[in-house]
Structure formats: C-alpha cells, structure tokens
Amino acid sequence: MTSLADLGPVAQLRAGRLPRRLTQLLVGLVLYGASLALMVRGRLGLAPWDVLHSGLIRYLPLDLGQMVIVVSVLVLLLWIPLREKPGIGTIANTLLIGSSADAVLAVLPAPHPMALRVLFTVGGVALCAFATALYIGAQFGRGPRDGLMTGLVRRTGASIRLVRTGLEVTVVVIGLLLGGSLGLGTVLYALTIGPLAQRWLPAWIVDVGPAQEPAIAASASR
Template sequence: MIARRLAQLYVGLALYGLGIALQVASRLGNDPWDTLHQGLARHTGLSIGTWIIIAAVAVMALWIPLRQRPGVGTISNALLVGAFADFFLWALPDPRAVAVRWGYLVAAVLVAGFATGCYIGAGLGPGPRDGLTTGLAARGHSIRVVRTGIELTVLAAGWLLGGTVGIGTLIYAVTIGPLTHVFIPMLEIKAAPRTKTRGHPEDDALPAAPVPAECGDAA
C-alpha cells in the first residue's frame, strides 16, 4: 500500500510541475502563486522553479506557530514541484501560434487538476500552501476566506513584480476547484480496514484510520 501511495504522490508532483510549465509557457496568465514566482524570477537571477521551492519552504516555516505537522508528501511537494517545473519549462517547445498557446493553457488546467488529485489522494500530507490555509482556518476563520485572501495577496504582489496575469489566471481560478472536486475522490487511496483480533470483540468498534482530506494546492 505504501509503495502505491508513494508512486502516486511522485507522479502527481511531476505532473503538477508539468502543469505549471504549460501555463507559464502559454503566456496567457498564471495561477496566483506562479504569478508571484515568475515576478520574483524576473527581478533576480533565479529560476521560477527555484522560487517555487523557496516560497514553499518559507510557507512551511509559517506552519511552526500554527502547530501544523508536515508529512513526506509535504516535504516532497516543497522540494520537487519547482524542480519539475524548471525541467519542463526547459523541455517544452516554445508555443508561438495562438492556438498552440491555448492548447498549452487547457492542458495545464486539466493536468493541474489531475495532479492535485494524485498527490492529495495519496494521503501523505498536504502541500505547503494547503497546510497554511488549514492551519489559519483552524484558528476560527473560514477556509474560503483565508484561501481567497492569501491568493489575492500573492497575485497582487506577483502582478506588481511583473508576473503574467491574464485570461489564463481567470480560467484557472474558475476551473481548478471543480476539477479537483472530481479527481480527488477518484484518486483517493482508501485506508485498509483493520484486521479483527480474535478474542477482543471491542476491537470491532474501532474504525479504520482515515485518510486526511486537504483542499487542492497548487504546490
């Protein structure tokens, strides 16, 4: 079971990096966090993928006062998504025709939705940004309000730094929720039921350990 979870996790993280690369390469508008990463990259000598990693580590530092605990999926997400994004940005052909750029954008959103279902469905820990959202929400705030506030803040900062905001940003915002709503249950790996212990009937009442459910991260 753990081998399957790990395989699904790393496939999901690789695909998420591909989705980021496709959307950035389309030049039609990035999701909020990648608008920030791109803006920072344009003002430094660092790549977008490097900024994805730096931002993820910085966000995880904010988990400490919120008493959030990372899992292997959280740490893998923080370290690998940026590396995969840089690799695919290097490997993908530069789309010049408008039709190809739109093809990149549509593929990016679909891949991101599927990838989110993969790594969250693996049940090995939320992404860094998801953990920040749920940690703040646990202090009595609405998840929707917290997530919207964070994403609007990073989007505005990214735009001011020169990150690409456009129709792709809007399409991502409108579609990623419904896509993850479909893919997360589809790809969730259920916890194995407990084996009953003979001679201890009280064990029959113990439920199987639940798989944590997180909101979709971008990275």
C-alpha cells in the first residue's frame, strides 16, 4: 500500500504527479470548508474546533470562516516552539477552508425540517472525512491543528490518542464557555470522523516515491 511521506516544501513540489496532487489538495480543502458549512446549517452541533470558532465569533466581528483562518494562524504560531515545519498544504489549509466555508454559507439556506437538518449534519461529517482523505493523500503536509498535535506528541512523548483528545476537549470546553454550538453532531463527528477518514485515505494517497521520513499519523482533524 502507498504510504504517507513527511516532505519539506521543496520536496513536496519536486515529488511526482504534481498536477494531480495540487488538484486533489485544492478540491479536498474546498470540500472541507463545505462540510463545515453543512454542519453549521444543520444546527445539531459542530466539530470540536468549530465549537471554539462559533463561540469566538459571538465576541469578535468576524464570520465563521474568517475566524477559522484567524485561529489557524494563531495555531501556526504555536508551531514555532514545537519546531514544526509548515508545508504547502499547511498554508493552503489555513487560507482555503475558512474561505470555502464562508462562500458556501453565503448561498446555503438553513433547512427547517428535522430530517433535512439531520441529513446536513450527517452529510457534513461524511464529507469532512472524504475531504480529509483527499487533502492528506495529496502529500502536501499537515494542517495547522494536525501539526500542533504531532508537535506535542514529539515534544511530550505522549500518545497521539491522548494529545488529540486533550486538545479537542480543551477547545470544546473553551468554546462552550464562549457560547459555542455543541450537540449530537459533535458526538457523531468525534465517533466517526477517524474511522471514516482512515477507511477512505488509502484510496487517495498519491504515490510520490519512497518516503524520506515516515509521518506520525494520518489524523482526521484540521
């Protein structure tokens, strides 16, 4: 099976199948933003980091997508002491997911029947997992939140499960205190995003040749 490589920005561009990988990266990130918009319109709860984003916009004059970008930049600053190196995918992730979310929210009305709200929420989670497989499989590096997780894993020696759970519990608690949106959709996301992304990822990993350094993991968060 094709494996994930941990490549620097220059190596990412020199690796093979660049047009296919760039297209897959961009499509994956745009769909990721669309999945966020679907969950927002479903009004049944958001993904853990988006609980934080939805809480912050209650106090700051920003749209949800703009807040996603701002938090991504702040998280990238935390990479500095962790000595994580951003890649092309890191920058694209920072800019495109929030922009895509706002664009879809601008044209997607909120459904009123509960059946449609459930469909939006379930569809948002499934689309997020598929989008995750696309953008990670493009082999352009981790997103800001994934890099924070892997950096903490390297620095603390703790397990990925422990670090990721700790981060997501922290952002959910802060988001709730700020009035963010928590619900059944949050639970559904937490339980299914990892297994779904793991199931779809192997089919979308683009072979770029022998990995220079094995990646820690294919996480299913941004």
